Every structure is written in C-alpha cells, then in structure tokens.
Amino acid sequence: MAKDFQASKPIYVQIADHLSYQIVRGELKTGEKLPSVREMAILSGVNPNTIQRTYSEMERMGIVETKRGQGTFVTENEHVLKELKIRLQNDIIAVFVQNMKDLGFSQEDMIKGLQQYLRREEM
Amino acid sequence: MAKDFQASKPIYVQIADHLSYQIVRGELKTGEKLPSVREMAILSGVNPNTIQRTYSEMERMGIVETKRGQGTFVTENEHVLKELKIRLQNDIIAVFVQNMKDLGFSQEDMIKGLQQYLRREEM
Amino acid sequence: MAKDFQASKPIYVQIADHLSYQIVRGELKTGEKLPSVREMAILSGVNPNTIQRTYSEMERMGIVETKRGQGTFVTENEHVLKELKIRLQNDIIAVFVQNMKDLGFSQEDMIKGLQQYLRREEM
Amino acid sequence: MAKDFQASKPIYVQIADHLSYQIVRGELKTGEKLPSVREMAILSGVNPNTIQRTYSEMERMGIVETKRGQGTFVTENEHVLKELKIRLQNDIIAVFVQNMKDLGFSQEDMIKGLQQYLRREEM
DNA sequence: GTGGTCTAGACCACA
DNA sequence: GTGGTCTAGACCACG
DSSP: OOOOTTOOOOHHHHHHHHHHHHHHTTSSOTTOBOOOHHHHHHHHTSOHHHHHHHHHHHHHTTSEEEETTTEEEEOOOHHHHHHHHHHHHHHHHHHHHHHHHHTTOOHHHHHHHHHHHHHHHHO | OOOOTTOOOOHHHHHHHHHHHHHHTTSSOTTOBOOOHHHHHHHHTSOHHHHHHHHHHHHHTTSEEEETTTEEEEOOOHHHHHHHHHHHHHHHHHHHHHHHHHTTOOHHHHHHHHHHHHHHHHO | OOOOTTOOOOHHHHHHHHHHHHHHTTSSOTTOBOOOHHHHHHHHTSOHHHHHHHHHHHHHTTSEEEETTTEEEEOOOHHHHHHHHHHHHHHHHHHHHHHHHHTTOOHHHHHHHHHHHHHHHHO | OOOOTTOOOOHHHHHHHHHHHHHHTTSSOTTOBOOOHHHHHHHHTSOHHHHHHHHHHHHHTTSEEEETTTEEEEOOOHHHHHHHHHHHHHHHHHHHHHHHHHTTOOHHHHHHHHHHHHHHHHO
16 A cells, blocks of 8 residues: 555646646637647657657547647637536546545535635635 | 656655545544554655654644654544544645636536536436 | 659558458457567567557557556457448448549449459359 | 568559559540650659659550650550450459458448448438 | 556658 | 657556
8 A cells, every 4th residue: 555656647648638728728729729749848848759649649539630730729629628628627526526535524525515615715 | 857747745745645544534543553664664665764754744733643662653632633634625625626716617616516426426 | 643652551550450350350359369569569570669559549449458467458349349340341342432433433333343253253 | 671561562563553543544545645754753753764664564565655756655555445444443343352351241241331332422 | 477658869741 | 840650768557
C-alpha cells in the first residue's frame, strides 16, 4: 500500500485534459487554431511527439480537427463540445464522490456539506 | 528533465494526507501506534527524514502524539479528529467547487449535477 | 498528375490490415495471443514503436485486447469480428468498383464480367 | 532500411499501367502522341531510362508505336486496345476474387456482396 | 518477460 | 511552414 506517488496520468493525457478545459471554458474558441505541434512542445517543455499524440487523441475524440499543412483547430461541432463538457463534469463529480466516500460520508452528507460550503462562500 | 507536470505536493504532505485519510476512515484507530519512522520509510520507499517531517507536521496539527522511546500514536483527542475530518472534507469540496467553476458551472448547477450523479449511481 | 508512386498506407496500418485479414480468415483465432510487440517488430522488420501503434489502433477498434504484462489477444467479441469482416469486404469491393469505373465499365458490366470470370475459373 | 512493405511493382510497370488506364479510358486517344521520354521523365519524377523501358514494353505489347524522330503514339489498332481493356479488367477481377477468397467468401457471396454494394451506392 | 510512455532526431506530403 | 510517420533507444508499471 502507498507506493503510488506520482502515479500521474500520461503527459499527453494531461495536456489533452488541460486543452479540453480551456476549450470548454471558452479560452480556446470554437474554430480557433491551436499552437502548432512544435510550438506547443516548446510551451509545454515536452517532445513534439508527445504533443502529436495529444492532438491525435483529441482528433480521435472529435474535439479538434487537423488540416495538413495548416494546423490543428478546435472543432465547430457544438454537439461534441457539449458532450465534452458533460464528460469533464462527470469526471470531477466522480472524484468528489469517491473522496467523500473514502472519508466515510453518506450521499446525504455530501450534498449537505456542499450546500453549507457554498452558503459560507457566498457571504 | 522537464517532466514536472502537475507539480505534485511535497512527498511529506502526500504521506500526511494519506495517513490522515486512514485515520478519519478508522483504518488507523484512535490511540493506535503508527509504524516507526524507519518502517514507514521503507513502506513508502522514501528517506526516513521525509517521514520524520511528516510525523512532525502531524504532531504540530495535533493529529498524532509521539512518546519518546515508544513511538508515534494517533491522538485520542476526539475533537481534533473531528476537526481533521472537517478539514479534509473542506479540501475536497473546495477542489470540487473550483473545478466546476472552471468549467463554467454555477452553484446551482453543481448541486443539481451532484444529485443527478448520485441518483444515477444508485440504480 | 502521376506523382504518387509508393503512396502506400502507413506501415502500422498495413500491418494492422494484415493482422485483421489473418483474424477474419481464422488463422489467428479468437482469444489467441498475438506475438509480443518486440517479437512482431522483428518478424516485420520494423521498430517496436511501430508495432505498438499497430496494436494500439487495433485495440481502439476493439479487434484485440491487451493485458499488461501478459500480451495482446484477439478479442472474443464475435460481434466486433463480424463487423470487421464486413468492413474489410466493403473495402475490397470499393476498390474493385472504383477500378472498374475508371476503366469505363458500367455496373452491369462489372457483375457480368465477374460472373464470366468465375465461370471460367470453375472449369 | 527495411521499409519495403508491399513490395510494389517496378516503377516502369506502374507507369505503363497508368498510361494503359488512360488509354483505355480515352484520356489518351488512339493515334495520340505521348509525351516525349524526357518530358514524361520529368512529369513522373523518374529517370528517362525508366520511361524508355516503359515505352519499350508498351510497344512490345502493341499498345504504342514509336516513330523514329517523331515520338511515341497510341496504336490505332482497335483490336489491341480491346484486348488491353480485357486484360486490365481481368487483372482487376482477379485481384478482387483473390481478396474475397482470402476473406473466406464463396463465389456466390462475391456476386451478392457486389450487387448489394452497387445497390447501396445507387441511392 | 509484457505493454505503455517518452525523448531525440529524421524524413515525408501538403499547401 | 504544417501535421504525419518512423526509428533508435530508454525507462516505467504490471505480473
């Protein structure tokens, strides 16, 4: 037990997630060009191949579209973006629920705890 | 070089968190003896100094008590444990709320999303 | 015009197609273990990374399943294999029809030509 | 090294096939002059010797006729062109039948599959 | 052993 | 310039 320090997701997934967040939040707008593979590699401090894989995965998921010789662009398919948002939301909730469960909280506790937290924050 | 995505928390904090979780969940019971610094270091694959720091921090927070020549024990102060649970819960909720905010969800959305998720999971 | 000599598909796709054929023809049976990435790399005379990609793609398509530390296996999902056969068949027919069209044959000609060919071959 | 998958046919044969297709489809008309060896070499990005060989082969098959000092022309012998078309058609069908066989389809399956495909395409 | 990830550096096709 | 593919060699986690 307890040997999984740094058991982080693959870098190419981390970057994909990061970009997905930016897209969902509108920081990267629909149709907008992403940094080129090489640029992004420098920005992220990783090898271009890793970014290549990130972009490939995102294309496979329909989040971006690549045009040879032109670049990689955020899809304009709103449906895909909506699904993406739902997926990301689900992941967040799943982590939350798991953690709360681990702490021994019931479902009711979770909702109450969240409501209290939000009420406090509002003030 | 250049592989430090998601700059994880210091190892000694990670271990402290991990132990705190175990305590709150009752896997480590109140009054129970923790593994010695050396044992824990081997279990965690970490330098004993790191564990020393973990235990010091936890003692500072009142979560554990060390008795010279005997070892480190989970506190029997129920109030502290209760506070600990609340603090961990708070951290989880804070992360959740931040992530949901980043995705552009309102407070109302968060609660509704959570409720839906729990309802789905129940089935 | 006419500059696309050797415009062959990527090697990793060629190998995937080759394996798919073997699977559909039953030379690689359902549940059977494929050669390891390294073995296959030597057999094919390519870099292990290329085979890795081949296997990844095939897993993504559900044709094979990989078990960490054990190997890569032909799926036992008959439905997927059926779909695969249909897809491969479709590809073959599409090429055939395109070529025949290029030669100026009508749809009727294609069928008649095929029937004649088969009749001749039977004898 | 080791990149010769799908050992493609010799280039001079590829070019001959390509020209034959154009002739059969009427893009190169009977009696029409083909590009000179040097022109064709540049167009194809190939050594003139290779084109020379292409033209020689095609002459041997009676598909073209070369006139010293004038150039190379598509034959006006309709019979040869007819045979050429039949030969090309045969090659296409042979490949198709072989591939379908490899996939485990019977002769009946082939015809049915083709008919279905054409019917689908019509829509 | 297995597959999975990553790097470094190369060449290609497209525009 | 762009993305796409491939190689060579390395390290990791899993069993």
